[in-house]
Amino acid sequence: MQELSYDLTTLSPHDRYKLLISLVIPRPIALVTTLGRTGIVNAAPFSFFNIFSEDPALCVLGLQAKPGGGLKDTSAHIRDRGAFVVNLVDEAIGQQMNQCAVDFPPEISEIDAAKLSLLPSEKVAVPRIAEAPAALECRHYTTLEVSALRRLAIGEIVHVHVRRGLWDPDKMRVDMTQYRPLARLYGNFYASLGEPFTHVRQSYEEWAAEQKGKASP
Numbered sequence: 001m002q003e004l005s006y007d008l009t010t011l012s013p014h015d016r017y018k019l020l021i022s023l024v025i026p027r028p029i030a031l032v033t034t035l036g037r038t039g040i041v042n043a044a045p046f047s048f049f050n051i052f053s054e055d056p057a058l059c060v061l062g063l064q065a066k067p068g069g070g071l072k073d074t075s076a077h078i079r080d081r082g083a084f085v086v087n088l089v090d091e092a093i094g095q096q097m098n099q100c101a102v103d104f105p106p107e108i109s110e111i112d113a114a115k116l117s118l119l120p121s122e123k124v125a126v127p128r129i130a131e132a133p134a135a136l137e138c139r140h141y142t143t144l145e146v147s148a149l150r151r152l153a154i155g156e157i158v159h160v161h162v163r164r165g166l167w168d169p170d171k172m173r174v175d176m177t178q179y180r181p182l183a184r185l186y187g188n189f190y191a192s193l194g195e196p197f198t199h200v201r202q203s204y205e206e207w208a209a210e211q212k213g214k215a216s217p
């Protein structure tokens with residue numbers, strides 16, 4: 001196979017960013033709400049985000065610094081308040097999510113600017129976004145201060161809200177005909193999920209029997 005390969009030490013951070021965010025796709029989007037010192041609710045999207053464990057239930061946010069250095073509001077609020085909410089993003093709130101990435105001055109709440117509304121959370125003081133299909137209430141677990149410009153904030157998910165109709169509580173299963181999560185690609189590109197399909201996971205015995213079947217004439 002012909003390929004291009006890169007030693008990351010030879011790439012500028014900007015080119016590393018482009019390479020990694022273009023190849024590791026799709027990524028889910030966390031529209032993170034936090035509380036500032038003045039009580040204004042801050043909302044910002046992060047696609048360096050995923051869940052990594054269920055016991056304890058942990059999610060991670062990759063938080064860069066502001067262009068001129070200094071913590072983004074989300075980073076500072078998580079440090080100061082010890083809590084945040086990950087509001088998951090579907091196609092319906094894609095444009096509003098994008099508006100929340102505008103660099104507003106601190107006295108303007110992204111929630112008002114994007115015409116979103118808030119609901120109280122159950123376990124943390126930080127409100128959640130009513131229009132989000134699901135919300136994960138998180139207590140700050142720890143932050144890895146990777147460098148002056150990069151932090152990985154880990155949250156313990158202590159309460160989950162999911163919109164009625166998206167979730168079957170008896171089967172504990174999502175309804176993929178109703179849940180339309182928005183995926184982040186790179187630059188200004190996004191994608192929706194295509195048609196779901198299955199690959200059934202086999203035990204070793206099932207795999208071995210299948211190989212034997214293929215081998216016999």
Ligand SMILES: Cc1cc2nc3c(=O)[nH]c(=O)nc-3n(C[C@H](O)[C@H](O)[C@H](O)COP(=O)(O)O)c2cc1C
Binds near residue numbers: 043071072074097101
């Ligand atoms: C879809 C999307 C994904 C983003 N992902 C990240 C990310 O993973 N990490 C990051 O630091 N900034 C990310 N950003 C940029 C932040 O949302 C942006 O800097 C925001 O203004 C930060 O707000 P804050 O200062 O209120 O925390 C993303 C922006 C968009 C639109």
